[in-house]
Amino acid sequence: MIYGGKKIFAGLFIFVVLLISPFLANIGKADAQPNPSLNTPTIDALAAKQCVGSAQFMRTYHMQLLNEWRDQALRHGEYTYVNSQGQKFTISLENTCLKCHSNEQQFCNTCHTYVGVTPYCWECHQKGATQ
Amino acid sequence: MKIWSSLVAVLALVLIAWLGTGVAGLYTVFGVGIPYLAFLIFALGFIYRILKWGRSPVPFCIPTTCGQQKSLPWIKQNKIENPSGTAGVVGRMILEILFFRSLFRNLKTEKRGDKLGFGSAKWLWLGGLAFHWSMLIILLRHLRFFLDPVPSLLQGLDGLDSFLQIGLPILYITDIIIVAALLYLLARRLFVAQVRYISLASDYFPLFLLLGIATSGIIMRYFLRVDVVSVKELALGLVTLRPTVPADIGSIFFIHIFLVSSLFAYFPWSKLMHAGGIFLSPTRNMANNSRRVRHINPWNYPVDVHSYAEYEAEFKEKMKKAGVPVETE
Numbered sequence: 113m114i115y116g117g118k119k120i121f122a123g124l125f126i127f128v129v130l131l132i133s134p135f136l137a138n139i140g141k142a143d144a145q146p147n148p149s150l151n152t153p154t155i156d157a158l159a160a161k162q163c164v165g166s167a168q169f170m171r172t173y174h175m176q177l178l179n180e181w182r183d184q185a186l187r188h189g190e191y192t193y194v195n196s197q198g199q200k201f202t203i204s205l206e207n208t209c210l211k212c213h214s215n216e217q218q219f220c221n222t223c224h225t226y227v228g229v230t231p232y233c234w235e236c237h238q239k240g241a242t243q
Numbered sequence: 244m245k246i247w248s249s250l251v252a253v254l255a256l257v258l259i260a261w262l263g264t265g266v267a268g269l270y271t272v273f274g275v276g277i278p279y280l281a282f283l284i285f286a287l288g289f290i291y292r293i294l295k296w297g298r299s300p301v302p303f304c305i306p307t308t309c310g311q312q313k314s315l316p317w318i319k320q321n322k323i324e325n326p327s328g329t330a331g332v333v334g335r336m337i338l339e340i341l342f343f344r345s346l347f348r349n350l351k352t353e354k355r356g357d358k359l360g361f362g363s364a365k366w367l368w369l370g371g372l373a374f375h376w377s378m379l380i381i382l383l384r385h386l387r388f389f390l391d392p393v394p395s396l397l398q399g400l401d402g403l404d405s406f407l408q409i410g411l412p413i414l415y416i417t418d419i420i421i422v423a424a425l426l427y428l429l430a431r432r433l434f435v436a437q438v439r440y441i442s443l444a445s446d447y448f449p450l451f452l453l454l455g456i457a458t459s460g461i462i463m464r465y466f467l468r469v470d471v472v473s474v475k476e477l478a479l480g481l482v483t484l485r486p487t488v489p490a491d492i493g494s495i496f497f498i499h500i501f502l503v504s505s506l507f508a509y510f511p512w513s514k515l516m517h518a519g520g521i522f523l524s525p526t527r528n529m530a531n532n533s534r535r536v537r538h539i540n541p542w543n544y545p546v547d548v549h550s551y552a553e554y555e556a557e558f559k560e561k562m563k564k565a566g567v568p569v570e571t572e
C-alpha cells in the first residue's frame with residue numbers, strides 16, 4: 113500500500129525523466145565527431161607537417177601553451193619559444209599559430225563547438241590581422 | 244578510526260581505478276561497464292527507497308510550525324511558516340529545498356559564565372548552501388559532455404561561472420567554492436567536539452568521496468589534462484547506447500568517473516537519500532489544517548466499542564434489581 117500514491121508516482125516520474133533526459137535528448141542523433149581540417153595552403157606546402165608540439169600534446173595542452181605564450185610575450189617581453197626538441201619558434205598567435213591554421217572555421221571551431229567552449233582570443237586579437 | 248577508515252576507503256577507490264586502467268588496461272570496464280551499473284543502481288535504488296517510504300503511514304498531522312496559524316480573519320496568518328493549504332506548503336517546500344530555510348534557523352546554545360545563551364549560527368547554513376549550489380551548477384555544466392550540440396543556456400552558465408577569466412582552461416568559481424565548502428563541512432565535524440562525537444563513518448565517507456571527485460576533476464582540468472574531445476566521445480557513446488572507449492584518455496579521467504560511479508552506487512543506501520527524503524518529510528510537506536480537516540490515521544482499525552446506552556440496554560433488569568439507578572425510563 114502506497115500512501116499518497118498519485119503524488120509519489122508523479123514525483124518518481126519527474127525524477128526518472130530528468131535522469132534519462134540526456135539519453136532522450138540524443139535519440140536519433142548521429143555521432144558527429146569533430147573533424148578538424150589540416151589542409152591549408154601553408155600546411156600543404158610544408159615539407160614536414162609538424163606543429164610546435166606533438167599532436168597529442170597540442171590536443172590536450174594547447175590552451176595552456178597559448179596562455180603561457182601570452183604571459184611571456186605581453187608580461188615578460190619574451191618572444192622566443194623553445195620546444196622539447198630544442199626548436200625555436202616566434203611567440204605570436206597571429207604570425208605563428210594562425211599562419212598555418214588559417215582556417216578557424218574548419219579547425220579551431222570544430223572542437224570548440226563540439227565540447228562547448230568559447231575562447232576569448234578575439235576580445236583582444238583582431239581577426240585577419242595575420243601579416 | 245571512523246575518519247581514517249573513510250579516508251582510506253576513498254583512497255582505495257582511487258587506487259583501484261588507477262590500477263584497473265593505468266596498469267591492467269580495463270578501460271571498457273571502468274569507462275562503460277561500471278558507469279552503466281552505477282547508473283542503474285542509483286536509479287532503481289532511489290525508486291526503491293521512495294516507494295519504501297511511501298509505504299509508511301503518517302499517523303498524525305505533524306507539520307512543524309513557527310508562525311501564526313490561520314485563524315480569525317483579522318489575525319494575520321504567516322502563510323509560509325504555518326501553511327494552511329497546498330499553495331503554502333509548496334511555497335514552503337520550494338524555499339526549504341532551494342534555500343534550506345529551516346537550517347537558517349539553526350541556533351547555538353552556549354554557557355556563558357553561569358548563564359545559558361542562545362545565538363544564531365549561520366555558518367552551517369552557508370556552508371551547506373554553498374556546497375549544494377556549486378554541486379548543482381557543476382552537474383549542469385557537465386551536461387556539455389552529454390549533449391550535442393551544447394545548449395546555449397548551458398554555455399551561458401559556463402560563461403557566468405568562468406567570467407573571472409583566470410588562467411586557461413578558465414577557472415570556474417564553483418570549483419573554488421565547492422572545495423572550500425566541503426573542507427568547511429569536514430572541519431566542522433573534526434573540530435567541533437559535540438559534532439565530532441556524533442559523527443559516524445557514514446558522515447565522513449561521503450565528504451571524502453565528494454572531495455575526491457572535486458579534486459580529481461580539478462586536477463584533470465587544470466593540471467594533468469586529458470583530451471576533452473575524446474571524453475565527449477566516450478560520454479556521448481554512453482548516452483546514445485553505442486559505448487566506445489577512445490584510446491588516448493589518461494587514468495585521471497577514469498579515477499574521476501570511478502569515484503563518481505561509487506557515489507552514484509552508494510547514494511540510495513546512504514544519508515545522501517535526504518535528496519529524495521526531503522519531499523517525503525511529514526513535518527514539511529503537510530498543511531497545518533488539523534482543525535478544519537480531519538486527519539485519518541491509516542493505522543486505524545475498527546475498534547469494538549460498547550457504549551453506555553448499549554450497556555444499559557443489556558443489563559437494565561439486573562441493574563434495577565440491584566437498585567442501581569438507570570437513565571432510560
Ligand code: HEM
Nearest residue numbers: 381385388415418456457460461463464471474478500503
Ligand atoms: C557527481 C558527479 C560529478 C562531479 C561532482 C564532478 C566534479 C567535477 C569538478 C569539480 C571538475 C573540475 C572542473 C569543473 O568544475 O568542470 C570536474 C571536471 C571534469 N569532469 Fe567531472 N564531476 C562529476 C561527474 C563527471 C562525469 C560523469 C564525467 C564523465 C563524462 C566527468 C568528466 C569530467 C571531465 C572530463 C572534467 C575536466 C573538464 C575540463 O577539462 O574542462 N565528470 N568534474
